[in-house]
Amino acid sequence: MQLYGILGYPLKHTLSPAMHNAAFRSLRMDAVYVPFAVTPAQLKTAIAGLRAVGVSGASVTIPHKEACTAWLDGLAGDAAILKTVNTIVVRGGRWVGYNTDGAGFLRALREEMRFEPRGKTACLLGAGGAARAVAYALAKAGLAKVHLVNRTPARAGSLAALLARHAKQTVVRTAAWRPSTIAEAAGESHLIINATPLERLPLRVELLERSTVVYDLIYHPTRLVADARRRGCVAANGLGMLLYQGALAFELWTGGHAPVSAMRKALRKTVAQ
Ligand SMILES: NC(=O)c1ccc[n+]([C@@H]2O[C@H](COP(=O)([O-])OP(=O)(O)OC[C@H]3O[C@@H](n4cnc5c(N)ncnc54)[C@H](OP(=O)(O)O)[C@@H]3O)[C@@H](O)[C@H]2O)c1
Known part of the structure; x- marks a missing residue:
């Protein structure tokens, strides 16, 4: 099973697990996306630990979007200009930061x-x-x-x-x-x-x-x-922005098309609860 997740703190209200798990389910992928609630003081250790367990990719949110850049192997696309990351892509063991916002x-x-x-x-x-x-x-x-x-x-x-x-x-x-x-x-x-x-x-x-x-x-x-x-x-x-930044992250992780309608449905359902 592939493991994905979101690094942030606190993460009580994050909608990303519902969105990405709906995407995995709709494509019958053997993958799961979980919240990684990590304090700023633990960020370096957490990233080292996630590398060690072989995480396949991650999202990054407040307050780690800038700080995580210090522990990545490189920045690509908009992240290279903005120096802030919302998506980590793991390729050949390298952790590369992107920004799909x-x-x-x-x-x-x-x-x-x-x-x-x-x-x-x-x-x-x-x-x-x-x-x-x-x-x-x-x-x-x-x-x-x-x-x-x-x-x-x-x-x-x-x-x-x-x-x-x-x-x-x-x-x-x-x-x-x-x-x-x-x-x-x-x-x-x-x-x-x-x-x-x-x-x-x-x-x-x-x-x-x-x-x-x-x-x-x-x-x-x-x-x-x-x-x-x-x-x-x-x-x-901003629900549409959340959806499409997530869809773009999904496509960077998997190289395939994101199931946008399943992701939108999951987001709407979670917000309505
Ligand atoms: N829809 C999406 O996909 C998406 C993605 C990312 C973020 N967001 C949302 O966008 C918002 C900003 O996020 P962020 O990551 O940019 O946060 P951030 O880096 O902390 O920036 C917050 C901004 O809000 C201003 N601000 C905060 N409190 C204020 C106040 N009391 N009066 C006037 N200005 C105030 C700050 O001004 P100062 O510079 O003066 O502090 C700063 O410009 C959040 O609501 C977040 O949830 C949505």
Whole structure:
């Protein structure tokens, strides 16, 4: 039996085991995916232990996405740029870190919201790990301009520097975390993304154009999504991103197609419980 799992702490609410075990079941694979709740102090030992028992692949979540890079044999794809990992692929005994968050977000945006970022303007609230992956993916997809709005200006500055180095064609503006500057940036944007864990944002949704698309990375239904829909905007929560980042991880691990509909069904069922 192949063993997969998710490294994070705490892991009480993780939806990933339900999603990946549903994928294994639907393809009749002899594999299982379990939560590995590991504190930051135990991360190095845990990775050494998982290598020793011959784990076939892993997901990585908060708070290990950056820290785990120190114990891997290499980084590939977006992870090499972002220096954050959400997927570990084991190939020939080498543990290589990938990041499928950005590509998962883009796939959700295109398939579920019918939104194509090329030539558009976005307002990104947050500048943490998820925001970095999302901003880089949007920029690579041809986004014309992004407003980065974050509580800690230095973090927005660091993301702006990353985009200036690796995605030069996207115009980057940073803005202070204040209702007036958020309203200004949002008012100029086709797409608004919440990449913070905040359920209540200092954003007045009633001022948005009805054509604005709103994406909340939080997995469950939020006030932002409900208010945006009431306003007439197309809006979604982060379940689609979770699904597609998981599907891409599955494909990296197995080299085959992910059974997306079985994975989506399992996620919806788990969230509804
Ligand atoms: N749907 C998906 O597949 C998916 C994937 C990854 C993450 N997520 C979700 O995305 C969200 C962010 O995750 P992350 O990994 O990027 O976390 P993170 O690296 O810890 O970043 C958190 C971000 O939220 C901001 N923030 C936190 N508390 C705040 C507050 N009280 N006021 C204003 N800003 C605040 C932080 O600002 P500072 O820089 O000022 O601290 C930072 O920009 C979480 O809700 C997570 O569950 C979803």
